[in-house]
Amino acid sequence: MHERRERFEHIYRILEEEYADTSSFISFAEPFQLLVGVILSAQSTDRQVNLILPELFVRFPTPKDLAEAPAEEIETLVRSVGFFRMKARNIKETARLVHERWRGRVPERMEDLLLLPGVGRKSANVIRGTIYGRPAIIVDTHFGRVVRRLGLTEERTPERIERDLASWIPPGKQYPFSMRINRHGRAVCTARRPACESCRLAPFCLRRGVVSRGEEERGGLGDDSTTRARSGESPGAR
Ligand code: SF4
Structure with a gap:
């Protein structure tokens, strides 16, 4: 542990030196817009979501407006993201709950956020960290991959990774660490070809399950996903 x-x-x-920016990947003007954005972003890109939100909130500016909006109209506005029908239902119901139970204010407590349809722990942590400045370990696919490779956790499921890291990373560092690791996962420690040779974290990284670009070209075994694909093993089997 030490x-x-x-x-x-x-x-x-x-990471502080490499990634000054710790802002949200979703552009928003008000907390409720970020809440809707994180619901829409599941299995979609932030870019797609950022294209949708302005028009959606010009048409339905408040939680009350969105709660009362015709479902078909919401579907039309969000149809460029995956699972748009389910997400349209979720944001309409979330808008209703926020309007009726919290008088239009996005809730802060984890247990309240988890009552909202389409909001899981990752989304709730985005809200808590971004809007309320609360400690938040945000485990998405990039974050989980990078912290495992770094050897900062042995855990494999998002909830266990979150619980493990939240138990020892200082509270004030959790949110900025999450946002910076995410950026590092997108830019350098990518899923298939991590750039270990040029990575500044390399001296402190255990590189668990990783064969880097250079080694792969010299005939290495490949990274986690490559190795699994070759063995026919599914991620859940590990
Ligand atoms: S050294 Fe390689 S595995 Fe470790 S964080 Fe950097 S890119 Fe990822």
Whole structure:
């Protein structure tokens, strides 16, 4: 544990230098817009969501407006994201709950956020960290992959990763760490071809399950996903 915390502090300092920006990937003017954005972003890109939100909120500016909107009209406005019918239902019902139970204010407590349809722990942590400045470990696919490779956790499911890291990462560092690791996962420690040779975190990374670009070209075994594909093993089987 001691060794892990020491490596974390080095990693954190480097990430601070590399990624000054810790802002949300979803553009929003008000908390409720971010809430709708995170519901829409599941299995869709932030870019798609950022294209949808302005028009949606010009048409339905408040939670009350969205709660009372015809379902078909919401579907039409969000149809460019995956699972748009289900998401349209979820944002309409979420709008109703926010309007009726919290008088239009996005709730802050984890247990309240989890009552909203389409909001899981990841989305709830985005809201809590971004809007309310609360400690938040945000485990999406990028974050989970990178922290496992770094050897900062042994856990494999999002909830266990969150619980593990939240138990020892200082509260004030959790949200900025989440946002910076996410950016690092998109830019450098990518799923199939992590750029370990140019990665500044390399001296403090255990590189669990990783074969880097250079090694792969020299005939390495491939990373986690490549190895699994070759063996016919599913991620859940590990
Ligand atoms: S050294 Fe490689 S595995 Fe470790 S964080 Fe950097 S890119 Fe990812």
